[in-house]
Amino acid sequence: MNSQKKKFQFPSAFTVLFIILILAGVLTYIVPAGLYSRLSYDTDENIFIVENQNGENDTLPATQETLDSLNIRMNVSKFLDGSIKKPIAIPDTYQKIEQSPQGLLSLIISPVEGVMDTVDIMVFVLILGGIIGLINKTGTFDAGIAALSKKTKGKEFLLVVFVSLIIALGGTTFGLAEETIALYPILMPIFLASGYDAIVCIAAIYMGSSVGTMFSTVNPFSVVIASDAAGISFSEGLTFRGISLVLAMFITLIYIYRYAKKIKSNPKNSLIYEDKEKIEERFLKNYDPNNVIEFNWRRILILVVFLAAFPIMIWGVSSGVWWFSEMSALFLAVAFIIAFLTGFSEREAVNTFLEGAADLVGVVLIIGVARAINIVMDNGMISDTLLNYTSSIIENMNRGVFAAVQMILFSFLGFFIPSSSGLATLSMPIMAPLADTVEVSRAVVVTAYNWGQGWMSFITPTGLILATLEMVDVTYNKWLKFILPLMGIIGIFAILMLALQTIL
Structure with missing residues (x-):
């Protein structure tokens, strides 16, 4: 009797995250715990509050003299006008504290805490899933795909360029990232019907967002x-960052084009060819190019209502007024309108919405588990220790080496502290003054921080990528196979540009 050798299957996104969660727990036993003192501004009392490593608070006048005495080289107006909202680390205050290892019970609890901590994002994703379920059942997407396929025949890659550039613009201006989750169910059928695979769609959306946020200009x-x-104006280095963004997007689009061209010429060149039928079954279930659904007034109106929500959402987020609660409320209102437009009975509309939301339960749970990893490291008090180690590495280096190593270190820190604003307020007061010791502009440190953290986001499991892959049924190893060469190219490009910035 012949026994067939079982083919190795790469672990699911959940398994990958739980492995990293365990490793994070192990690190809390190995890496010494430590903290910097934190400075925050009390708007009601108009005072600074200094919290030491023991959790004790001291109050100081909210003046420039206070900042100077603490060796914090920034203007006090940044606190007074609300530019700095989060507590910042105070230079030269790092102290080791009692170890706080995270045991088995902490690891088990952390995913629950992660889910609770990211419930706002989860609600947003589930509402989107419900809307997608309603729209799919009406045949609106299928009719739209057929209409668009006619218009773009022979020029399909223009869609990739258009999508990537629009999303990159959102990324570089206001950090468009989590919001792009809504685009995959819409664009995936269009890309598949155009002869591309799921990776091309992911690359167009995810890399548009990632390159845009990595090479942020005014985010x-x-x-x-x-x-x-860092105590400087964001306009310092703005032109340089803008030029770098254009060049990086050009590199990225060429890379995607080369892969997309191979897929068009022979679908077997796809990295996920073995999953082609499964993915098409999910996203092109009811689409038949030989049996085109009529794109009638009802379907056009449903699509217009849905798409109209996006510019409203972008306005709300970019103006700084909205976050996930407001975005969820917007799309919930859209869901009510679309449910009415479908002509379904009340029961059918509700059940269809719930079925659509249920399709994305796996995605929202991944978001919660990813957050659990950060919770474990925060509770283990090791993030500040890693910052202290990395800052000691780069003192008194050669200019070009200093900038390159800064970017690599920020990539490392970005894995453990995925929040861009959190990493900025924690690290900049410590890292920025080091630029003075090697006689380069502090704008170089800001660029290195932005590029380093953004570069790591291409692959970091604690970010958005695993939730994205779960949405489109692509495994992490296939994404790594596609993206690592581009990651290497963008990394070399960024380091060369940073070295150039140090001499400009």
Whole structure:
């Protein structure tokens, strides 16, 4: 009797995250615990509050003299006008504290805490899933795909360029990232019907967002906060960052084009060819190019209502007024309108919405588990220790080496502290003054921070990539096979540009 050798299957996104969660727990036993003192501003009392490593608070006048005495080289106005909202680390205050290892019970609890901590994002994703379920059942997407396929025949890659550039614009201006989750169910059928695979769709959306946020120009959640915390204007290095963004997007689009061209010429060249039928079954279930659904007034109106929500959402987020609660409320209102437009009975509309939301339960749980990893490291008090280690590495280095190593270290820190604003306020008061010791502009440190953290986001499991892959049924190893060469190219490009910035 012949026994067939079982083919190795790469672990699911959940398994990958739980392995990393265990490793994070192990690190809390190995890496010494430590903290910097933190400085925050009390708007009601108009005072600074200094919290030491024991959790004790001291109050100081909210003046420039206070900042100077603490060796925090930034203007006090940045606190007074609300530019700096989060507590910042105070230079030269790092102290080791009692170890706080995270045992088995902490590891088991952390995913629950992660889910609770990210419930706002989860609600947003589930509502989107419900809307997608409603729209799919009406045949709106299928009819739209057929209409668009006619228009773009022979020029399909223009869609990739258009999608990537629009999303990159959102990334570089206001950090468009989590919001792009809504685009996959819409664009995936269009890309598949155009002869591409799921990886091309992911690359167009995810890399548009990632390159845009990596090479941020005026993003208030990263480069502006980092510049404020470094004590400089965000306009320093703005032109340089803008040029770098254009070049990086050009490189990325060429890379995607080369892969997409191979897929068009022979579908077997796809890295996920073995999953082609399964993915097409999910996203092109009811689409038949030989039996085109009529794109009638009802379907056009449903699509218009859905798409109209996106510019409203972008306005709300970019103006700084909205976050996930407001975005969820917007799309919930859209869901009510679309449910009415479908013509379904009340029971059918509700059940269809719930079925659509249920399709994304796996995605929202991944978001919660990813957050659990950060919770374990925060509770283990090792993030500040890693920052202290990395800052000691780069003192008194050669200019070009200093900039390159800064970027690599920020990539490392970005894995453990995925929040762009959190990493900026924690690290900039410590890292920025080191630029003075090697006689380079602090704008170089801001650029290195932004590029380093953004570069790591291409693959970091604690970020958005695993939730993205779960949405489109692509495994992490296939994404790594596609993206690592581009990651290497962008990394070399960024380091060369950083070295150039140090001499400009």
